[in-house]
Amino acid sequence: MTSLSGTEAFWLAITSLGGDFAFIAVLALYGWLVQPGGIRALGVAFALSYLVNSALKYGLNLPRPFTADPSVASAAAQASAGGPGLPSGHAQMSATLWGGVAAQLRRPWAWAVCLGLIGLISYSRLALHVHYPSDVIVGLLLGAVFAALAVYLTQQPAWPLSNGFKPSFWLPLTLLIVACLLPGSLPGEYNRGLGLLAGFWLATPRYLAPQTWAGRLGVAVIGLIVVLGSYLSLGALASLLPTVLDGPLRAIRYFLLVLIALWGVPALLRGWLRPHGSAEI
Numbered sequence: 001m002t003s004l005s006g007t008e009a010f011w012l013a014i015t016s017l018g019g020d021f022a023f024i025a026v027l028a029l030y031g032w033l034v035q036p037g038g039i040r041a042l043g044v045a046f047a048l049s050y051l052v053n054s055a056l057k058y059g060l061n062l063p064r065p066f067t068a069d070p071s072v073a074s075a076a077a078q079a080s081a082g083g084p085g086l087p088s089g090h091a092q093m094s095a096t097l098w099g100g101v102a103a104q105l106r107r108p109w110a111w112a113v114c115l116g117l118i119g120l121i122s123y124s125r126l127a128l129h130v131h132y133p134s135d136v137i138v139g140l141l142l143g144a145v146f147a148a149l150a151v152y153l154t155q156q157p158a159w160p161l162s163n164g165f166k167p168s169f170w171l172p173l174t175l176l177i178v179a180c181l182l183p184g185s186l187p188g189e190y191n192r193g194l195g196l197l198a199g200f201w202l203a204t205p206r207y208l209a210p211q212t213w214a215g216r217l218g219v220a221v222i223g224l225i226v227v228l229g230s231y232l233s234l235g236a237l238a239s240l241l242p243t244v245l246d247g248p249l250r251a252i253r254y255f256l257l258v259l260i261a262l263w264g265v266p267a268l269l270r271g272w273l274r275p276h277g278s279a280e281i
Contacts, residue, residue: 015124018090028261032219036205038104041153043200049096049146054189062086065129077128088131088139091122095143100150172202179251195251199258207266207273215272223265230260
């Protein structure tokens with residue numbers, strides 16, 4: 001086994017901040033501790049960005065730098081690269097998430113931190129030789145669009161319907177059914193993205209962020225244990241069932257994960273995440 005250099009190990013650590021575990025943890029912590037009123041809009045924008053990225057990536061089916069010459073990227077770097085090249089998922093999803101956070105908070109320090117993270121994660125894809133510069137640039141531009149969408153949705157008190165009616169149960173249910181009925185030949189990203197979209201569209205947070213450091217720490221630790229434990233448990237359960245069910249189970253897994261984060265954890269930790277019956281997006 002070839003050992004990693006210190007530089008490559010550093011960039012692999014940075015690029016892991018653009019992976020599933022990091023996104024799940026950041027979305028959950030942001031929704032619990034920072035901006036309960038903005039997490040639903042950010043989550044919907046994130047899910048839409050994920051779906052668009054997947055559609056473009058597999059629709060264009062463009063190569064990565066190591067496609068023709070595997071020696072340009074190590075095995076560890078290639079393991080962090082799923083699917084075709086354009087656009088970069090790490091760049092796009094990081095720009096959507098961290099750009100949306102900064103734009104919602106509207107604080108200079110938030111912009112500095114979030115832009116720094118976006119830059120590091122995006123550059124890590126070039127440093128590891130798993131994307132071309134064009135892949136990263138397109139991903140960043142698309143991420144900026146969806147970050148702006150998150151802010152726009154946050155400012156719409158009656159979204160997603162413009163006539164003043166509250167979001168119904170039927171749209172997220174339809175999204176989940178569609179996700180479960182997708183052909184098994186399609187990439188799993190479509191099931192995952194539709195499951196996330198259905199969950200964030202349905203789950204309106206109705207709690208207030210903790211006001212004490214003890215409350216913040218308690219919610220962060222216990223909440224992450226619950227969410228990440230659920231993520232791993234649902235994945236383990238899915239692995240025990242027939243592979244023909246992989247697509248539907250993937251969609252349901254991510255749908256439930258959102259509901260656990262935005263409904264289950266606040267119900268469990270209601271002493272810290274105090275109920276707020278009139279919370280709005």
